[in-house]
Amino acid sequence: MYAQEVKSTGKGIKSLDEMEPDERAFQEKIDANIKIEPKDWMPEGYRKNLIRQISQHAHSEIVGQLPEGNWITRAPSLDRKAILLAKVQDEAGHGLYLYCAAETLGVSRDQMTEQLLAGKAKYSSIFNYPTLTWADIGAIGWLVDGAAIMNQVPIQRCSFGPYSRAMIRVCKEESFHQRQGYDIMMKLAAGTDEQKEMAQDALNRWWWPSLMMFGPPDAESVHSAQSMAWKIKMNTNDELRQKFVDQTVPQAEYLGLKVPDDDLKWNDEKDGYDFGEIDWAEFYEILKGNGPCNKERIGARQKAWTDGEWFREGLMAHAKKREARKVAAE
Ligand code: 3HC
Numbered sequence: 001m002y003a004q005e006v007k008s009t010g011k012g013i014k015s016l017d018e019m020e021p022d023e024r025a026f027q028e029k030i031d032a033n034i035k036i037e038p039k040d041w042m043p044e045g046y047r048k049n050l051i052r053q054i055s056q057h058a059h060s061e062i063v064g065q066l067p068e069g070n071w072i073t074r075a076p077s078l079d080r081k082a083i084l085l086a087k088v089q090d091e092a093g094h095g096l097y098l099y100c101a102a103e104t105l106g107v108s109r110d111q112m113t114e115q116l117l118a119g120k121a122k123y124s125s126i127f128n129y130p131t132l133t134w135a136d137i138g139a140i141g142w143l144v145d146g147a148a149i150m151n152q153v154p155i156q157r158c159s160f161g162p163y164s165r166a167m168i169r170v171c172k173e174e175s176f177h178q179r180q181g182y183d184i185m186m187k188l189a190a191g192t193d194e195q196k197e198m199a200q201d202a203l204n205r206w207w208w209p210s211l212m213m214f215g216p217p218d219a220e221s222v223h224s225a226q227s228m229a230w231k232i233k234m235n236t237n238d239e240l241r242q243k244f245v246d247q248t249v250p251q252a253e254y255l256g257l258k259v260p261d262d263d264l265k266w267n268d269e270k271d272g273y274d275f276g277e278i279d280w281a282e283f284y285e286i287l288k289g290n291g292p293c294n295k296e297r298i299g300a301r302q303k304a305w306t307d308g309e310w311f312r313e314g315l316m317a318h319a320k321k322r323e324a325r326k327v328a329a330e
Pocket of ligand 1: 123
C-alpha cells in the first residue's frame with residue numbers, strides 16, 4: 001500500500017510487511033497523517049534525515065542573509081532600505097525557528113554550526129552567487145523567495161510537528177519577501193532603458209540557479225523516495241520545479257522581460273512549459289564548494305562564529321549562574 005504510493009524512485013523502501021512492529025506502527029501514523037512529535041518513537045533514519053534537511057534549511061536562511069545584507073547600505077531609498085532590513089531580519093528569525101525545530105531531535109546548535117563550517121552540512125546552492133546590482137535584490141525576492149515558497153508550502157503539511165509548524169510562520173513572511181522583490185522588478189522594468197536592462201540582466205543571472213534550488217533531477221535524488229514515504233517531503237524536486245516555471249514565466253512576461261531559455265515553450269498536452277536543460281555540472285560544482293561565492297559565504301559564517309564566541313560564553317555563564325541561584329532558592 002504505502003510503498004506503491006511513493007511517487008519518486010521508490011528505491012530501497014521497505015513495504016509494511018517487511019517492517020519491525022515499531023516501524024510498522026510508526027509508518028501507519030505517517031500514512032494516517034498523524035503528526036510525529038519529538039518525544040514519539042521514530043526510526044533513527046527518520047531522525048537523521050530530518051536533522052539533515054532541517055539544519056540545511058536553517059543554514060540556508062542564515063547564509064541567505066549575506067548576499068542581501070550586502071545591499072542594505074546601498075538601497076536606493078529609505079523605504080527600500082527599511083523593507084530590505086525587515087526581510088533580512090525575518091530570515092534570521094526563520095533560521096532560529098528551524099534550528100529550534102532541529103534541536104528537538106537531539107542535536108545542538110553548536111553541533112549544527114560546526115558541521116556547516118566543517119563542510120559536513122550544506123546550505124542552498126542559490127546563495128553562492130554574487131549580488132552585482134540593486135536589481136539582484138529584486139530578482140532574489142521574486143525568484144529565490146518565490147522558489148522557496150514553492151518548496152516550503154508543502155512542508156507545512158510534513159509529518160514532523162515542529163518542522164511543519166515552523167513552516168506555517170515562515171511561509172506567511174516569505175509571501176511578503178516575494179512581493180517586495182517583484183515590486184522592485186516592476187519599478188525597474190517600467191523605468192528607464194538602463195533600469196530595464198538591469199532587471200533583464202538580473203533575470204538572466206538568477207533564472208537557472210533558481211531552478212537548481214529545487215534539487216537534482218528526480219532520477220538523481222538520493223533522499224526523495226524515503227523522504228516522501230516518511231512525508232518529510234510532499235513532492236518530488238521536478239514536480240515543484242515545474243510548478244515554479246509555470247507560475248513564474250507569466251510574471252516575467254507581465255514585466256516585459258525575457259526568460260533566458262530559448263527552449264521555453266508552452267506544451268498544451270502537459271498543460272505546462274517545456275524548458276531547456278539545466279547545467280547540472282554547475283550545480284554539482286557549487287555543492288562541492290566551487291561556486292562564485294562559496295568561500296566568501298563560509299568565511300563570513302566562520303568569522304561570525306569565532307567573533308561571537310565570547311558572547312556565547314557570557315550567555316552560558318549567565319544562564320548557569322541563574323540556574324544555580326534557582327536551585328539554591330528551592
Ligand atoms: N542546494 C544545496 N544542496 C542541495 C540542493 C540545493 N539547492 N538540492 C539538493 N541538495 C543536496 C541534498 O541536500 C542532498 O545532499 P545531502 O545528502 O548531503 O543532504 C543531495 O543534494 C541530493 O539531493 P536530494 O534531492 O536527494 O535531497 P533532498 O531530498 O533533501 O531535496 C531539497 C533537496 C529540495 C532542497 C530539500 O532538502 C528541501 O526541501 N529542503 C528544505 C527547504 C529548503 O532548504 N529550501 C531552500 C532554502 S531556504 C531559502 O531559500 C530561504 C529563503 O528565505 C530565501
